[in-house]
Amino acid sequence: MAQITSVVPVAKMVGANRVIQGHGIVHPLGNPELAPAEEKRLREQILRQALESLQKEAGGEAPQG
Amino acid sequence: MRIVHYLNQFFGGVGGEERADISPQVREGALGPGRLLEQLLPGAQVVSTVVAGDNYAAERLDELKAAVLAQVRDAGAELFVAGPCFEAGRYGVAAGALCAAVQAELGIPAVTAMARENPGVDLYRQALHIVDSGTNAAAMREVVQKMLAVAQKLARHEALGKPAEEGYIPRGVLRDEFVEETAAQRLVKMLYAKTVGEPHESEFTAASFPPIPAPAPVADLSRATVAIVTDGGLVPRGNPDKIAPSAATNWGAYDITGLSDLRGQDYEVSHRGYDTRYVEQDPDRLVPVDALRELEKEGVVGKVYQRFISTSGLANPLANSRRLGREIAQKLKEEKVDAVILVSA
Known part of the structure; x- marks a missing residue:
């Protein structure tokens, strides 16, 4: 599992192993200021990062807190 | 005592979720809960109040920290107060980070308050004295009173009593002390109290987040079935599984067979913790x-799992969240899903 979120510290705190920075709390995979086609590209780009992390060994980082 | 106070947009009286993106604003004097600080402690003066939106705080924490540190320094503050934050997660995380920064970088005592389930607690309870606010904002006066009691001791460099006596959340600090009874005697007393339903306090706090072993990488994504899961509360219009917008107890799986795009008119969001308009406009966000x-067409992934899974991740007791997680994982395993993208609002 890869988690896409805009609040990365919380994801890491609870021990998520593969965390990808989202684009905003209210639109983790979007940006209403972009034209629809551009916005979809942004979404695809973040998704590709998440998919890449799924193919890599995840650092066995211990959760904080 | 000169105080600088931090509030989110809601308690600062600026607005609700629709104003959650406002950048830090410095106001002279006390606002909202800050007035209680002055009322309850003779000689206390809230020199200034910094107000920022919850989303701004979560997304641009470093900038917020810099603004608050500058304000605390310029105001000649002797105490920094953030909150109380109750169950508000983004607010709690920001308040914790700001208090920790003020303490560490300026050496000025800092105090905040939040409910035990607030994510700010696990991030900052070791570094700070976080007053247990409970979940009810109507108890504001009592909470502020406790915060001031803790703050005064911190300011005088006085040793604080135990968490239960002072009202702060256990920090996980062990301190030697002399006791009259042996461990066996204390244990039997505690067991007795527990059996007859009397209050008792454990001397041991279990770690709340055991490490999670990382699953092995996906060997061949181009042959993998990938599922989308979200805790952002997206549901088909009408919310067929009645997923609660707060403290949800269930999740749903919703068919996307043949869909190449989700349209706003077909969905709604059941989540009371963020401004849901953008997702309702375009659920693909x-x-x-x-x-x-x-990516499926291009062959980057083998197949998109035919349903997306959704629940609402807000103000949920940990035990309940863990159950939902286990159930969803079980379902995805049964359905032979190889990889999951979890999107959190």
Whole structure:
């Protein structure tokens, strides 16, 4: 599992192993200021990062807190 | 005592979720709960109040920290107060970070308050004295009173009593002390109290987040079935599984067979913790069916799992969240899903 979120510290705190920075709390995979086609590209780009992390060994980082 | 106070947009009286993106604003004097600080402690003066939106705080924490540190320094503050934050997660995380920064970088005592389930607690309870606010904002006066009691002791460099006596959340600090009874005697007393339903306090706090072993990488994504899961509360219009917008007890799986795009008119969001308009306008901003379909067409992923899974991740007791997680994982295993993209608002 890869988690896409805009609040990365919380994801890491609870021990998520593969965390990808989202684009905003209210639109983790979007940006209403972009034209629809551009916005979809942004979404695809973040998704590709998440998919890449799924193919890599995840650092066995211990959760904080 | 000169105080600088931090509030989110809601308690600062600026507005609700629709104003959650406002950048830090410095106001002279006390606002909202800050007035109680002055009322309850003779000689206390809230020199200034910094107000920022919850989303701004979560997304641009470093900038917020810099603004608050500058304000605390310039105001000649002797105490920094943030909150109380109750169950508000983004607010709690920001308040914790700001208090920790003020303490560490300026050496000025800092105090905040939040409910035990607030994510700010696990991030900062070791570094700070976080007063237990409970979940009810109507108890504001009592909470502020406790915060001031803790703050005064911190300011005088006085040793604080135990968490239960002072009202702060256990920090996980062990301190030697002399006791009259042996461990066996204390244990029997505690067991007795527990059996007859009297209050008792454990001397041991279990760690709340055991490490999670990382699953092995996906060997061949181009042959993998990938599922989308979200805790952002996207549901078909009408919310057929009645997923609660707060403290949800269930989750739903919703068919996306043949869909290459999610349309706003077909969905709604059951989540009371963020401004849901953007996702309601275009659900792909949370559940990226359109982009994942493209990647499926290109052969980057083998197959998109035929349903997306959704629940609402807000103000939920940990035990309940863990159960929901286990159930969803079980379902995805049964359905032979190889990889999951979890999107959190």
